[in-house]
Amino acid sequence: MSVATKAGGIAEEPLTLRERSPSPTMSPTQQTMQIVCISRGSLSRGRELAESLARRLGYRVLSREDLMEAAIAEGIQVGKLETSMMKPRAFTERLARERDHYLAFSTAYLCERLMEGPLVYHGRTGHLLLRSVGHVLRVRVVADEEYRIRSTMQHLGIDREKAVRYLSEVEEDRRAWVRSMYGVSWEDASQYDVVVNVERMNVDNAASALVGMAQLPDFQITPASRRAMEDLRLGAMARLRLARDERTSRFAFSVAAHDGAVNVTYLPHDMEVAGDVPRVLEGLEGMGQLQATMAATTILWVQEAFDAASPTFREVVEIAGKWNAAVELVRYSASAEEGEASEAGTLPSPAPTQAVAGIEEDDEEDVTDDGGLKDTLDELARVGRAGGGRFVRGVPSALVHVCCGAVPHSLVVLGNLFLSKEPGTKLRLTRELQDSLGSRMHVPVVTAEELRSQYLFGPRDAFRLLGFLAVVASLYVAVLTHQDAVLKFLAGDWSGPGRLTMWVVAVAVFAFAPVVAYIYGDVARSLMKLLKME
Amino acid sequence: MEPGLLYEHFIDINGFVALQVVALGFVGGILSGFIGSGGAFFMTPGMMNLGVPGVVAVGSNMTHKFGKALVGSRKHAELGNVDKRMGAFLIVTSFIGIRIAVWINSALVGSSDSHGAGGSAAGDLYISAVFICILSVVAVSMLRDAMRTRKDDEPAGPSMRIANFLARRHLPPYIHFKVADVRVSLWVLMVVGLATGYLAGTIGVGGFIGVPCMIYVFGMPTAVAAGTELYLAVYMGGFGALNYALKGFVDIRLTMLLYLGSLVGIYVGVYGTKVVKEILIRIVTGLLILLCVVSRAVAVPAYMRQLGWVHFDPAWDAWFNSASKVMLFVAGFSGAAIIVFHVIKSYRQRLRVQQRLTEARAAA
DSSP: OEEEOTTSOEEEOOSSOOOOOOOTTOOHHHHHOOEEEEEEOTTSSHHHHHHHHHHHHTOEEEEHHHHHHHHHHHTOOHHHHHHHHHTTOOOOHHHHHHHHHHHHHHHHHHHHHHHTSOEEEEESSHHHHTTTOTTOEEEEEEOOHHHHHHHHHHHHTOOHHHHHHHHHHHHHHHHHHHHHHHSSOTTOGGGOSEEEETTSSOHHHHHHHHHHHHTSGGGSOOHHHHHHHHHHHHHHHHHHHHHHSTTTTTSOEEEEEETTEEEEEEOGGGGGGTTHHHHHHTTOTTOOOEEEEEOSEEEEEEESSOOTTSHHHHHHHHHHHHHTEEEEEEEEEEOHHHHHHHHTTSOOOOOTTTOEESOOTTOHHHHHOOTTHHHHHHHHHHTTOEEEEEEEEEOHHHHHHHHSSSSOOSEEEEOSOOTTSOHHHHHHHHHHHHHHHHHHHOSOEEEHHHHHHHHSOOHHHHHHHHHHHHHHHHHHHHHHHSHHHHHHHHTTTTSOSSHHHHHHHHHHHHHHHHHHHHHHHHHHHHHHHHTTOO | OOTTOBTTTBOOOOHHHHHHHHHHHHHHHHHHHHHSSOSHHHHHHHHHHTTOOHHHHHHHHHHHHHHHHHHHHHHHHHTTOOOHHHHHHHHHHHHHHHHHHHHHHHHHHHHHHHHTOSTTHHHHHHHHHHHHHHHHHHHHHHHHHHHHHHHOSSOOOOOOHHHHHHHHSOOSOEEEETTTTEEEEHHHHHHHHHHHHHHHHHHSOTHHHHHHIIIIISOOOHHHHHHHHHHHHHHHHHHHHHHHHHTTOOOHHHHHHHHHHHHHHHHHHHHHHHHSOHHHHHHHHHHHHHHHHHHHHHHHHHHHHHTTSSOOOTHHHHHHHHHHHHHHHHHHHHHHHHHHHHHHHHHHHHHHHHHHHHHHHHHO
16 A cells, blocks of 8 residues: 655555554644545546645545555455446345445545545545544546546547447446445535536646635534544444454444444344454454444434433334334434524525534533433443434534434434424424435434334224224125125126126226225234234 | 136135135235245245136236235335336336236137137146246246355356346437436337236236346346336236236135235235345245246146146046145245244344343343
8 A cells, every 4th residue: 555645755554454542642733634535537637636635735645546455455355346336236145244344444444544644535435434524525526528538548549439438337337336335326416515627627726726625614623523533433443353353254233333332233143143242342442332232223313312211212112122123323403503594494505614423522511411312322222222322413414414324224213303493493394304314315214203103003003903904804704705796796797798897897906906905904014013023 | 618617717715715815825925025026926826726717816916916016115105216217118018018918818718718628728828837937037046146145255146147238239219217327228128118017917927027127137226126116016016907807807805815814924024034044035035936836837737638738637637736736835835934933033032132131231
């Protein structure tokens, strides 16, 4: 692996990652730990821009190629993984494990390099690896199509038609890679803080413009973003250890770290690995507490203030028990700017000045009052359902950004949110957040009230079950005790032979079958809900 | 038509037969929830083993599929897993495929009448032949992939040769589908729609072709392919039900009895996917489909005799049918038993872990 320094020299770096806490004796420059992630397309001059920007800022440059080289040295078959992920193959457990290994390694590697000092990274998706870190400047660089075609022709010595096809295929592959690895669209402008088009702007001038942007307070490290990065690194290192150790490498894990506490969840059919997890992770630097939870999936519960004695807690735990799920908590507090904007009538657009993820250490109130997060997490750990916890402060888009992380969820529960707002505003903002999360995460997003009605069996369900059961029983009895009449009707024997007769039969069948399916389906669903098997 | 059939096409359903149909629905439902397909590969031949003419088994099963898909597709649509534009293109051609299938099935039943012999044998033989050809390819591919996953380090998955082959060909016009984020040639789309509709209309298992085509030929994400197929199943099922009912080939009693088992079984199957290892899911699925194919093949000599193509004692027909039925039921129930066994085992393990946790905390 090689890292280009400010002066353009090459410094040799070790290929392996070290498991260590960030050095307490960092220089002031290192302590800034700023990172600019440049997402570049094929021949879009992203490398030139990255190098020019790094020279101006005095940062080091790290490229995707460096990262790949290190990943290969780690033993990850990157080429094979890329091919598998780009093609729409069946998503096997082994592929999922390899993807997790790669993601953990890449994340840990980036965090590690960042701990050593500020840098400019250019590749495809560095910003997505660090998406929970608030101070990353995310840049997308695009270039003139004609320039790219000509460069391709020149580089590969091929004709124009082939160059166009080559570029199209490469872009298509990269798009597929990003979608399958991170579940987002690579070209979605909302993934970036700025999109630079070098078609009409000189690369050096573009770099100069970015220097100003990088110096904005929005992209400087805060205690919260530092903590988020340390947690991200710790989680990645833990996952990496599990992937490297032969006792645990065959199993699927979901790992998250919060405030030094590492939470590992494993699947119910991998129960035999439970004892090995603490042994493998023993002595991991920076790890305070370890929580290993058996879970088939994760439920995300977002609320402003948690209370382990609340009915919502009991309901969430009940559903988690039924689904074999871990519960991840996110304490969400909307920022003041968000509130003002929301009163204007729509879901506020991102306002990064206040959008941070993590615990605000510089806020005295937040340090002493964590909104019941820790107590609730302890209680979840006690009942074997802990899936980790986080604190997000900012506009709703910051929450959406944090929630769409690496850990897949099966359900999102929105508890009490926007507590300082009027009931009407609170309801509207919650609905808007629900829509926003639903469209980004592609999982059911429900409020605490909907949780009760949709997933738990209550008195209302009992009445509904009895009513529908009566209707469905009547239908079955009517049909099965009058089989001759039914068959006569279906055969069209009840009227003179004719097309109209059979059309009546066809329309009746067409209308009747879905009605039976709906009513009986509802009865079956309610029964399964009652048996806690839905 | 065959003696013993009511109003020419329908079997007499007593309590025992009704129970068997419910059981077929239950096992089909479990397999459907477990595999993610419609379960028709088990229910259609199962009904034929009970004496239901093939064309009525297919018609009743399509009607069953229509109602089930109508209820299930809403959830997929809510989660954004449906490419409606893709669905719209496929629906048009699949309707043509269904019309062709219904026409052939009805003509075969009609042809038997005209000769005054054979009953529904021509239709049954044709349906069985298509069933055996298509599902043996599906089963062998599944088992081969499962075995490859066990042996090979490479992440498994069917070959991408078709997709790569098509990608190299220039077949305009191309249509871009936003939700699935793919670009597909109209001609390829039409062929896939036609094939899916034809197979859905003939044997009721269009999804076995539709979903793999969407994933491996179009390059769609798996979740979107499954959601779009379910969306498509609503229209294909509805159109198929309408067409078969128009010819008088839908037995609503069978449809209702299938619902009775399948809508409960599907929950058990879905639960099973959470507690059974993926490799086992693939092996169980592949073996089950293969056994269903063999079971159908065992019934074929009887249809051939009824058509006068081979000659042996007619009393043997009952033996062939019984052997086929036993094999199908044993295969289906064994598969379902494996799933239920794992569901119960996992549930008990969960209880034990919870108990140990409680004891450990109490001791601390």
